[in-house]
Amino acid sequence: MENQLAWVQAACSRILRPVVRLALAMGLKHPHLEELLRDLLLDEARRLWRAEGVKEPNISQLSVATGLNRKAVTAKVREPNDHLASTDVSAAAKTFTMWLQVVSDNPEDRRLPIVGDGDIQSFEKLARQGSRGNLHHRAILDELVRLNMVTEDDGYAELKAEGFVPSGDLQSMLAFLGDNSRDHLLAAVSNILGNRPPLLERAVYAGGVTMQDCEDIHEIVRERWSGLHHELTAQMTRAVESADPGASGRIRVGIYTYYEDAKGTPGATESKS
Template sequence: MENQLDWALAACARILRPMVRLALAMGVKHPHLEVLLRDVLLEEAVRSWRRQGVAKPNISQLSVTTGLNRKAVTAKVRDTADALPHTELSAAAKTFTLWLQMVSENQAFQRLPITAEGEDAPSFETVARLGSRGNVHHRTILDELVRLNMVAEQDGCAELKVDGFVPADDLRSMLAFLGDNGRDHLLAAVSNTLGEQPRLLERAVYARGLSLEDCEKIHQLVRERWSTLHLELTGEMTRAVNRAPSGGKGRIRVGIYTYYEDESTPAVPTAAAAPRRKEGTR
């Protein structure tokens, strides 16, 4: 049991390190993180008891599970507030993705009139209506995409400027994607580690001892392959949503990542160098 705790803490440290780097860069201090960790511990403890059939765990059960004293447990009276939007609910993202699909089939759709005569005529209004299922006005969606610097508007037309929904000019949106993408990636890994079923796809290929130039070449290769897979997955997900019964409860997120760095100056000194491993897979 002692070894298991050490292993779990070591894994948590690796996961938390980039989050702590983000927190420090954004001005988050220890008291903020302490409150957040306490609240998340309690929320997850409640979920754990509910999975065991306990609809409403009592204070003692939550205290034993989390290691928090009864006063800390009772101090939490509401769920943690989430100040970020949920990325899968964005009408702008759905419209952008649908538009990108159209462009993959016909490059002429890169530039669309904002409105057009007839409901069947290709226009941004039509794409926005399909993407948002008519729930958000096309003008609102267009303004958001222009604000995010993903679409240009000129002479009554809208034109795609980028090939992926990455709102780099909007910090709140970028943090929302970081949170949602990172959460689901880790949920897949945690589910597999705990032996939950079904086993989820969660793999990586890694290497060290190569040049930064070769790292970037590999990075670009992954980007190219992802562009093709992205369009295929988007089409399949769109068809699945359209044929799903009303009120379908399933959700899915498929992601990919690449990270590389210069290890000549380690960010975190270690007492002893680990054996050098050239490459591998997970």
């Protein structure tokens, strides 16, 4: 048991290092992280107790599960605050993704009239599909222009980006970081806990290579992902359109590449000839 706790602690340390790096870079201090961790401990403890059939765990049960004293639990029994919008419901993201899919079939549709009649493809039609008619196309276009992903000129809209990565909006970037990283880790944690059939969660690694090799490999991954992205988008679009109104399943498929010059980084070994 002691070894298992040490293993889990070491794994959590590796997972949290990038989180701490982000926190310090953006100005979060120990009190902010301590409050965040307490809120998450209590929220997850409630989930565990409810999974055991307890409708609403009491203070003692939460204290035992988290290791927090009763006073701390009493002061923190509330839902954690989340100041980031969920990326799952972004009409702009859905419209943009649908547009990419259209362009994969017909590259000339990278530039579209904002409004169009009859069977003419237009941004208005894409936005109506992407928002299911809940938002005006003008609002979606303004958002994509603000994010520097689409340009507007003389009644036409044109794609500028190859993926929905809102680099001009810190709040949106942080929302995507949170959602994408959460689901990646949820897949890995689910596989460790073994409470369902294994989910796809794989990576390949190479060390002792040149930075140029790293960049070349990165480019290969980008190219392959582009094709898979379009295929997945088409399949997901069909699934959403054919699903029953009460369907509650969700799926996120992602890919990542990270590389760096590891010389001098914690845990790296220096190769000498």
